[in-house]
Amino acid sequence: MQMTAEEAYAEAERRIKAAASDVLPDIGLSDLKNLNEIPKIPQISKLVFLNIANTNVTSIEVLAGAHRLEVLDLDQTSICSLEALSGLDRLVAVYMNGTKVSDIRPLQTASKLKILWLADTEIEDISPLTQLASLHSLLLSGSKVNDLRPIVDMVTGAEKNRFSGFAGLQFENTPAATSNATLRSLSRLEDDHERTDKTLAYLRTLPPYPEPLPWDLPKTPPADQTPRVIVTNDQIDIAHVPADASDLDDPIKSRLYSRLKSKVPDLIRLGNVYPEVNAPAQALNTILATPFEEADLLDIHLEMAVLTDLIALNPSRTQAEQLDAECLQVVQQISRLGPPLTLGNPDVELFEARSLQYAQQKRDEAIANSERAMAQALIDSPLLTARAAHFADIARTAPLEGRTASYRTSYVKNVILLGIAALTANTATTVWTTETVAALEFLQVNKDLVLTIATSWGEQGHIWAADLIARSGEALRKYRA
Numbered sequence: 312m313q314m315t316a317e318e319a320y321a322e323a324e325r326r327i328k329a330a331a332s333d334v335l336p337d338i339g340l341s342d343l344k345n346l347n348e349i350p351k352i353p354q355i356s357k358l359v360f361l362n363i364a365n366t367n368v369t370s371i372e373v374l375a376g377a378h379r380l381e382v383l384d385l386d387q388t389s390i391c392s393l394e395a396l397s398g399l400d401r402l403v404a405v406y407m408n409g410t411k412v413s414d415i416r417p418l419q420t421a422s423k424l425k426i427l428w429l430a431d432t433e434i435e436d437i438s439p440l441t442q443l444a445s446l447h448s449l450l451l452s453g454s455k456v457n458d459l460r461p462i463v464d465m466v467t468g469a470e471k472n473r474f475s476g477f478a479g480l481q482f483e484n485t486p487a488a489t490s491n492a493t494l495r496s497l498s499r500l501e502d503d504h505e506r507t508d509k510t511l512a513y514l515r516t517l518p519p520y521p522e523p524l525p526w527d528l529p530k531t532p533p534a535d536q537t538p539r540v541i542v543t544n545d546q547i548d549i550a551h552v553p554a555d556a557s558d559l560d561d562p563i564k565s566r567l568y569s570r571l572k573s574k575v576p577d578l579i580r581l582g583n584v585y586p587e588v589n590a591p592a593q594a595l596n597t598i599l600a601t602p603f604e605e606a607d608l609l610d611i612h613l614e615m616a617v618l619t620d621l622i623a624l625n626p627s628r629t630q631a632e633q634l635d636a637e638c639l640q641v642v643q644q645i646s647r648l649g650p651p652l653t654l655g656n657p658d659v660e661l662f663e664a665r666s667l668q669y670a671q672q673k674r675d676e677a678i679a680n681s682e683r684a685m686a687q688a689l690i691d692s693p694l695l696t697a698r699a700a701h702f703a704d705i706a707r708t709a710p711l712e713g714r715t716a717s718y719r720t721s722y723v724k725n726v727i728l729l730g731i732a733a734l735t736a737n738t739a740t741t742v743w744t745t746e747t748v749a750a751l752e753f754l755q756v757n758k759d760l761v762l763t764i765a766t767s768w769g770e771q772g773h774i775w776a777a778d779l780i781a782r783s784g785e786a787l788r789k790y791r792a
Contacts, residue, residue: 313344313345314343314344314345315345316345316346316347316367318345319343319344319345319346319347319366320346320347320348320350322343323340323343323346323349323350324350326338326339326340327350327351327352327353328353331353331354334357335357335359335360335379336352336354336357336358336359336360337359337360338352338358338360338361338362339360339361339362340361340362340363340366341362341363341364341365341366341384342365343366344365344366344367345366345367346363346366346367346368347366347367347368347369348368348369348370349363349368349370349371349373349374350373351373352373352374352377355373355374355375355376355377356376356377356378356379357379358374358377358379358380359379359380359381359382360380360381360382360383361374361377361380361382361383361384362382362383362384363384363385363388364384364385364386364387364388364406365386365387365388366388367388367389368385368388368389368390369388369389369390369391370390370392371383371385371390371392371393371395371396372394372395373395374395374396374399375395377399378398378399378400378401379401380399380401380402381401381402381403381404382402382403382404382405383396383402383404383405383406384406385405385406385407385410385412386406386407386408386409386410386428387408387409387410388407388409388410389410389411390407390410390411390412391410391411391412391413392412392414393407393412393414393415393417393418394417395417396417396418396421397417397420398420399421400420400421400422400423401423402418402421402423402424403423403424403425403426404424404425404426404427405418405421405424405426405427405428406426406428407428407429407432408428408429408430408431408432408450409430409431409432410432411432411433412429412432412433412434413432413433413434413435414434414436415427415429415434415436415437415439415440416439418439418440418443419439419440419441419442419443421443422442422443422444422445423445424443424445424446425445425446425447425448426446426447426448426449427440427446427448427449427450428448428449428450429449429450429451429454429456430450430451430452430453430454430481431452431453431454432454432455433454433455434451434454434455434456435454435455435456435457435486436456436458437451437456437458437459437461437462438458438461438520438521439461440461440462441461441462441464441520444464444466445466446462446465446466447465447466447478447479448478448479449462449465449479449480449481450481451480451481451482451485451487452481452482452483452484452485453483453484453485454482454485455485455486456482456485456486456487457485457486457487457490458487458520458524459480459482459487459494459510459514460514460517460519460520460524461520462480462511463511463514463515463519463520465480465507465511478503478504478507479503479504479506479507480503480506480507480510480511481498481503481506482494482498482510483498483499484498485498490524490526490527491524491526493513494510494513497509497510497513498510523782528778529771529774529775529778530771530775531728531732531775532724532728532765532768532769532771532772532775534724534725534728534729535665535720535721535724535725536658536661536665537609537658537661537662537665537721538550538609538702538718538721538722538725539552539658539725540699540725540726540728540729540730541729541730542729542730542733542734543696545734545744545745545746545747546693546694546695546696546699546746547689547694547695547696547699547726547730547731547734548695548696548698548699549696549698549699549702551607551610551698552607552609552658553604553605553606553607554603554604554605554606554607554608554656555656555657557655557656558608558655558656559603559604561655563651564603564651564652565603567648567651567652568599568603568606568652569603570648571595571599571611571645571648571649571652572599574641574644574645574648575592575595575596575599575645576596577641577645578591578592578595578641578642578645579592579593579596581637581638581641581642584638585634585638587621587708588618588621588634588638588642590617590701590704590705591614591617591618594610594614594701595611595614595645598610598611598614607658608652608653608656608658608659609653609656609658609659609662611649611652611653612649612653612656612659612662613662613702613705613715613718615645615646615648615649615650615653616713616714616715616718617705617708617714617715618642618645618646618649619646619649619713619714620709620710620713620714620715621634621642622639622642622643622646623713623714624710624713625639662717662718662721665717665721666714666717666718669716669717669720669721670712670717674711674712674716675767676711677763678763678764678766678767679711679716679719679720681760681763681764682706682719682720682723682764683706683707683708683709683719684760685723685727685757685760685761685764686703686704686706686707686719686722686723687703687707688753688756688757688760689703689726690703690704690707692749692753693746693749694730694731694734694746694749694750694753699726699730702718702722703722703726705718705719705722706718706719706722706723707719720767723764724764724768727761727764727765727776731750731753731754732779734746734747734749734750735747735750735751735754735779735782735783735786743790748787748790750783751783751784751786751787751790752787754779754780754783754784755780755783755784755787758780758784761776761779761780762776762777762780764776765777
């Protein structure tokens with residue numbers, strides 16, 4: 312006949328009292344099915360073994376201070392907290408299969424722990440086991456563990472012992488096993504040593520914890536071919552691409568370059584009157600101060616696109632804002648020198664091809680406004696070099712339609728995909744530079760803009776952006792903790 316809860320408690324008290332005289336108390340209560348609570352244990356500091364498996368016990372608070380405890384069996388109980396085990400550094404074996412435990416951080420200092428059974432629990436994170444160098448028997452089957460890499464240095468080749476029916480790693484029917492075909496196959500190997508050794512060897516081929524697993528990362532959307540966004544000295548930059556051989560072999564282009572250089576002073580003079588002319592005038596003056604063979608023809612092409620947009624938009628301006636006849640004539644003369652000088656250059660041709668694609672798509676004003684706002688935010692941030700900031704200003708002032716509209720889209724997209732994502736990539740290995748933190752903070756402050764812009768990259772692109780923002784937010788929280 313099964314005992315009532317009161318009878319089970321009384322019997323537990325009797326056994327605990329009887330064990331009190333032992334030098335190394337060993338208490339077994341697993342046959343007391345209706346036991347709801349562990350009675351107070353006199354001289355708790357001497358307790359070595361406790362088995363309450365298959366009981367109705369819900370708390371092990373009584374074990375706080377059991378500093379000699381080596382073996383604890385909690386299997387199939389309703390225990391949900393291990394807090395009482397914090398600091399119990401003599402633990403050798405802990406069994407908690409089928410419990411409600413979801414947090415094993417209290418075990419992270421149990422340096423002598425060899426056996427840990429967590430099957431069919433709520434545990435997802437086993438990173439607290441990273442430093443447990445003696446661990447050689449880990450049962451995770453049926454748990455919610457999603458990443459095995461924290462135990463990549465787990466001891467292998469250990470023999471079975473009196474505490475454990477097996478030595479090694481079991482993880483079948485876990486999210487970790489089902490997330491990857493290789494791990495799924497490894498989890499089904501019957502031999503404990505083979506399964507453990509091959510699994511640990513495979514884990515060592517993966518990015519180190521806590522970097523994202525390759526299959527967990529959404530696929531990065533393809534960047535546009537221009538502009539060529541790079542990271543230089545922890546800042547986002549635009550690569551300088553000098554004229555190529557086909558440009559240099561063309562004598563007409565060299566003469567056009569010289570002619571354009573002679574016309575720019577007129578543009579600078581007019582820039583003193585019209586601020587919108589001043590930026591391209593000063594930029595062209597800087598570019599043309601270098602020899603032709605060092606010039607980046609895409610840079611020239613973009614400044615010409617700015618001038619072309621000024622001409623196209625001039626009629627829609629108010630009379631007070633319009634360029635006067637002289638200014639308009641000079642801008643037109645200079646802009647006509649652009650195409651024969653820059654067309655044929657590989658990067659210019661890539662830009663033109665992408666511009667044509669964007670021109671055939673309907674422009675979403677909300678996305679365009681978000682791109683402009685993003686460009687302004689980048690200018691205001693410490694993330695850009697002076698060169699990249701200049702091109703951000705072109706993106707910021709680009710109209711909804713026009714020659715520079717497509718550049719705005721490509722610039723903002725590539726800065727996010729190739730610049731900001733690169734600056735935040737080191738957070739998984741806790742490399743916290745000032746620039747990395749600035750990039751993380753930038754993403755959090757401007758996440759709504761990023762997500763709006765990413766809707767134009769397709770569903771997977773939007774998923775990638777959301778994941779980037781989520782991971783950067785988590786990294787920033789860890790940095791501030």
